[in-house]
Amino acid sequence: MLFLTLRDDPADAEIPSHKLLLRAGYIRRIGSGVYAYLPLMWRVLQKVSQIVREEMNAAGAQECLLPQLQPADLWKESGRWDTYTKAEGIMFALKDRRDQEQALGPTHEEVITTIARDMIRSYRQLPQLLYQIQTKFRDEIRPRFGLMRGREFIMKDAYSFNVDEESLEKTYQDMHIAYSNILRRSGLAFRDVQADSGAIGGSASQEFMVLAEAGEDEVLYTKDGQYAANVEKAVSLPPDAQPSAFTNYEKRETPGTETIEKVCEFLKCSSTQLVKNVLYETIFDNGTSVLVLVSIRGDQEVNDVKLQNELTKLAPKYDAKTVIKLAVPDTEAQAKWASKPLPLGYIAPDVADDYIKSVKNIAPGFLRLVDKTATDLKNFVTGANESGYHVVGANWGEQVKLPEFAVDVRKARPGDRAKHNPEQTLESARGIEVGHIFQLGTKYSIAMGATFTNEQGEEKPLLMGCYGVGVSRLAQAAVEQSYDKDGIIWPVAIAPYHAIITIPNINDAQQMEIAEKLYAQLNQAGVETLLDDRNERAGVKFKDADLIGIPYRIVTGRAIANGKVEVVERKSRKSHEIAIADVVSTLNQWIQSVNSEQRSQ
Amino acid sequence: MLFLTLRDDPADAEIPSHKLLLRAGYIRRIGSGVYAYLPLMWRVLQKVSQIVREEMNAAGAQECLLPQLQPADLWKESGRWDTYTKAEGIMFALKDRRDQEQALGPTHEEVITTIARDMIRSYRQLPQLLYQIQTKFRDEIRPRFGLMRGREFIMKDAYSFNVDEESLEKTYQDMHIAYSNILRRSGLAFRDVQADSGAIGGSASQEFMVLAEAGEDEVLYTKDGQYAANVEKAVSLPPDAQPSAFTNYEKRETPGTETIEKVCEFLKCSSTQLVKNVLYETIFDNGTSVLVLVSIRGDQEVNDVKLQNELTKLAPKYDAKTVIKLAVPDTEAQAKWASKPLPLGYIAPDVADDYIKSVKNIAPGFLRLVDKTATDLKNFVTGANESGYHVVGANWGEQVKLPEFAVDVRKARPGDRAKHNPEQTLESARGIEVGHIFQLGTKYSIAMGATFTNEQGEEKPLLMGCYGVGVSRLAQAAVEQSYDKDGIIWPVAIAPYHAIITIPNINDAQQMEIAEKLYAQLNQAGVETLLDDRNERAGVKFKDADLIGIPYRIVTGRAIANGKVEVVERKSRKSHEIAIADVVSTLNQWIQSVNSEQRSQ
Structure with missing residues (x-):
């Protein structure tokens, strides 16, 4: 057996599982985010794969293998080529000897949809559930933690095709059970949590988190077991606001109070009495960008993912790919928008009316959003839109015009009361995402024309779901969850x-x-x-x-x-x-x- | 089950197995030379893989999985980067977001050698034999025949590390047995043949050919079972030459006799009495090229692969990547070499002496090679180096100067007498290469510095072997060998x-x-x-x-x-x-x- 252990921790490994897998001779680094799986590791991966296979087969899924080389045309049909190669740039692309563009598959919605379009014709062939266990590629900005965030990694990805929402929901639940079985059988402590759907698209989505301190994800959950969500997706009740002492509406000079803390200290008020106004630049996947002003209660934070999703809803033809918070005093970033920058730290929720006139004549311009925590306030404090000045005792209406889009973009936090039961408070845990299930709906089938004839003889787009397990990541997550000072402690089911x-x-x-x-x-x-x-x-x-x-x-x-x-x-x-x-x-x-x-x- | 059969043959499929796999719903084309393996096909591939796995494990091999993304640096270390990306261009390459060059692995000598360099230190760790079953990539000039010559395909590749030639020979023989078992157990009629080592390098090499009419390879064998070789590698005894009737050396006017047939007809002689002189241009992997004149008996043909190998031996620092035969009257191709082109069809074996003076002052110039069939001739006919003229009754020496390099570059042909037993004649069969085993020797370990300490405490380069089975190709070859007008007839062992x-x-x-x-x-x-x-x-x-x-x-x-x-x-x-x-x-x-x-x- 090719067996060699190292006495010392490798220099470039950051988390315990990465160090241990290197030291114990399971993996070797070949390039940035690219590892060789040595014989011991391969046995672990085979065991995980076998458990995955058994549970997928038990759920009626059929194994197949789709190409890793994917013609760019398929990604252009779905509209994701630019997003994946340019805006996010996480897809490797290359040109072949005939100068044809090819992608190295990070995921397979496009390929499976083109197969479904070709082979599925009638409701009588439905539902279909196909899966593969395969090496995937992602050109990560920062590959790290060994197999946790690699540029080449093993995934089980599955795709379902259904006649309607009800059937999709059924397959989705089957996959939920299969995924729970996979993690249980692998001997892992995990939590399934509500999740954001991200660039994959679609409606419902859940993640399966292996609990471990080094996890990149934060999970919020309640002890009654009724609620768990990725922090990006989590909802909660905000703490109650304190009643405001300012009953008269007036403008006050508040020098040097660019931050919430400073305003509160200066005005001797609670941050729950404030409306803070945060300026963002958002870039859409077609390259255009928009300035966004978000008004939210002073003690709360904006959840960037929720904001991104709200912005995508407002511009349904495009996806908001990035939101960038413009920091104090970021006059340079603002300069490309308007000749006179906004007074960051002192912005008013209704700034735009006069500001917009100074905005340079560029594309979509300016959006004003207000979070529910802010709309509920009375007699609040907020910026006066003039450097060094705030208004106090303000109310929505004539005094301060309510921004046109009311949204929920607040970040839920540990300690918040739970929505399903205010007696419960949110707790926090760290997790490693090893599984993710999505209800995609018709996003890909409509874009790519994958239809079927239903029982009534009508042509309908296929309903789709997709379901992923990070096989190599799961294997390392098991180590991250189970080791001691002397080394790895494999769960019996996946030990080499x-x-x-x-x-x-x-x-x-x-x-x-x-x-x-x-x-x-x-x-x-x-x-x-x-x-x-x-x-x-x-x-x-x-x-x-x-x-x-x-x-x-x-x-x-x-x-x-x-x-x-x-x-x-x-x-x-x-x-x-x-x-x-x-x-x-x-x-x-x-x-x-x-x-x-x-x-x- | 995702199941759909087609009534008609798909338009773009050329050979029966390709048509049948498409029609029967085993595969779907996603791009040029790139196929999805649908559930039925995947079961076949899994069965083949399982047989491969069992036989490899039985031979003491350890399974692993190496990266598909390979840093260009490794290929530069071994000296193959240019050959694979430029001269032959069969390797896909790409640049990542940091502008680092990456290869998509067509084979893994470089990766495994870097692992061996890192992990193997002592003879006590040897021998080692590692294998993987993996999707490989080749940017084929002409992808065709479905899975037979795809750009993405599944291989089992194995690599051995040994202390000496004897140990390497033992592993090589073990692999020979394993490969024979794999093909036998898969239910295939096959032949193992001597083969050329090609760009992989190394000394001994054998191919495993599945016999089928549509095979791309020609195999020459004797009925006594003692000899079989790929036509590229095959040797034989040429037919005896007829004695020459020309006893006097003289120059004759032979107008319009650019071809062997025409000379023979004009001079009423046998083609076995002729020395023909064939002009080649050869391009080396460093980009330089050389004109090569090959003299061979008139009834024989030059084997391009043998010629390439001989040229590589003559210029050991470089590999001869292509030989291009210059056709009659290719004056244009010659123009870049010399102001006065050679009289194709009338060239003399010793042309170069005066011709070289006219060769433009460019790199290595001109090489003269003579095949054994030509050196054996007496009183022969050959070109007079003047358009429309031949010499007859010529002999090597003063009359015609013998070219400086005597080589064996003759193509063996069906009907030739076998070398091992002149009573046996070579027969021809078509085959599909599904396996190839090589003794690589120290080519990669020396280039990349992969050494070990032997029993005497000396540092030595590792001896290497490599062993490949085309898993997806084998599966299609089974169909090519076994079908009828109604469809596929799977061997029981690999039927889905x-x-x-x-x-x-x-x-x-x-x-x-x-x-x-x-x-x-x-x-x-x-x-x-x-x-x-x-x-x-x-x-x-x-x-x-x-x-x-x-x-x-x-x-x-x-x-x-x-x-x-x-x-x-x-x-x-x-x-x-x-x-x-x-x-x-x-x-x-x-x-x-x-x-x-x-x-x-």
Whole structure:
């Protein structure tokens, strides 16, 4: 076996799982965000894939394999070519010898939709659910954390085609069950959370988060188990605002109060009595951009993803790809918009009326949005649209004109009351997203003309769903969730081997004989076993066994004098002396009991 | 199941297997040389992969997965970047968002060698044999024949690292056995042949050819089974030359005799008495090119691959990437070389001495090669280096100066006598190359500095071998070898399903009940079975079953009145009436007997 462990942490690895997989010889870096899966890792990936396969097949899904090279034309048909190659730029593209543009598939909605368009003709062929387990490519801005955010990674992606919403909902729920089974069977602690749909599009969407401190995602949830959402998507009730002491509407000089804290301190009021006005520039996927003013209660923050989604709704032909908050005093960024920049820190919610006149004659111009937390306020404090001045005791209407678009773009926060039950407060956890299921609806089928004839003989666009599991990411997430100072602690179901036989002294003929016999018997009986018969000190071999994280270590040491071997559980460190004749049956029983426990959870 | 068969042959498919896979719904074209593997095809590919995996594991190989994205630097280290991206241009390359060049792996010598360099330190870790089953990319000049010559295809590639030639030879032989087993178990008629090593480099190399009329390769073999080689590599004894009637050396006027036939007719001599002189331009991978004159007996042809190899040997720093035969009267191509072009059709073997003076002052100039068939001749006829003139009765020496490089570049032909036994003559067959094994030696380990410490404590370059199976090509080759007018006839071992149950009339409750029961029982017992319960006429369903080529068709038709079903063997068309209670055991027995027959062949 190609086996080499490293004593020291590799310099470029940041999180524990990345360090451990490198040190224990599971992976090797070949390029930025690109790794070789060595034999031990490949076994883990195969085990994860097999669990995925079994659960997908059980849900009636059919396995296939779609091309990684995708003609650009397909992406132009769906309207995503520019978004993926330019605006976000996360898709690798290349030109072939005939100068034809090709994409390296980060996802396969376009390819599967063109197949559906070709092959699905009638409702009698529906529903269809297809999946593949495949290497995907993303030209990440910042590849990091090993397999967590790589440029080349293994995904299971599935796509469903349904006649109507009800059928789609059914498939979506089937996938929800399958995904829960996959994670449970893999031995992972996880949470399924409501999620934003992002660039994939569509309506309902849920993420499956493996809980781990190093997770890139924040999850908000309630302890009653009734609510969990990605922070990007989470909703909550804001804390109550304090009643305002300002009953008269007047303009006040408030020098040097560009921040909420400073205004509150100066005016001796609560930030819940303020309407703050935040200026954004948003860039749409067709290249045009718009200035956006968002008014929100002073103690609350804008959720950029929600804002992006609201802006996309307002300009339904285009997607808002980025929102950039313009910071104080970002006069330069504003200069391209208007000759006289807005007084950041002192902007009024209804600024635009006079400001718009000074806006240069460029495309769509200026949008005013107000969050619900702000519309609910009375006698509030807000900017006077003049540097160094605020108004107090203001009310929406004549005093301050209400912005034209009322939206909910507030960021939910830990400690907020839950919407489903105000007695519950939101808690925060870190998670690693390993699965994501989407109801896409007709976004791709309409764009690409994938239709079917329904029972009434009418031609209808197919309803679609898509469902992804990050296979390589899941494998690393398992390590991130389960390790100790000595190394990896694999869940039994996805460990590369169930057991490792460590021979303390290979010059002892009896040790060798017992070890080799057990090795053959265990593998024969389906207990996947490694044999460490290297000419190394026992201590080195014990350390390596701990580092690579095999669930059960069998030591053919002193106990063999009594016809026994020592079996150590990696996770609990519990040591058992087991009669040599019972080792196979005992291990088989342990493994089966762990696996069936996870299945039935 | 996503299932759709087509009545008509697709327009763009040229060979039977390509047409059948498209018509039967196994594959769909997504782009030039790029196909989606639909669920039926994916099952075939999985079966082939599983056989490959079992045989590789049995040979002690370890599975891994290497990246498809490969940094250009690795290819520059091995010296193949220019060859693969420019001279041959068969590698897709792209630039990432940081403007770094990346290759899309057509093969993995560079990646595996960099891993070996990193992880293999001592002879105690050797030998190592690693493999992967993976999608590869080649920007083919002319993608065609479906999966036969695609731009994206599935390969099993393996790489070995050995301490010495003897160990490498052992691994090479192990792989030879494994490959023979793979093809036998897949149910294919094949031949292993000696092969040229091509751009991969190295010494010994053998190809595994699936025999089929549409094969792109020609194989020459003897009926005694002692010899088989790819035509590019094949050797043989040329037919004996006829003794020359020209005993006096003289120059003759031979107007209008640019071709061998015309000279022979004009001079009333045999083509075996002639030395013909063929002019080539060869381009090396560093961009320089050379004019090459090859003298060979008049009835023989030059083998371009052998010529290329000889030229590479003569210029060991560079590879001769192309040889272009300059045709009569290609004065234009010659014009870039010399002010006065050579008289094609009348060139003399020793032309260069005066010609070289007129060659323009450009790089390496001119090479003269002579094949053994020519050096053996006496009193021969050859060109006089003057348009319209030949010499007769010539001999090497003072009359005609022998070219400086004697080589064997003759093309072996069917009908030639075999070298190992002149009683045997070479026969010709067409084949599809599905496997190729190479002894690479130290080409990559020296270029990339992959060394180990041997038992004597010396640092040595690793000896390498590489071993490839075209998994997707093998699957299509099976169809090319086994079909009839009605469709595909899959070998049992790699058929997507073993059996298909066709219900002639789905409105007959008894037929449905028996079919569904059998379907469940068969699958339970490991007989992979499809159920065709579509609302179609029986004839349509029978046709589809034949087209997709499932080995056994079970029909729940009239015979059920007697407690029986009809079972039809796809290959032989034999029909059996089998008691319903015996169907599972009978099919299981048939399948096992076919599979074990193939294993033990």
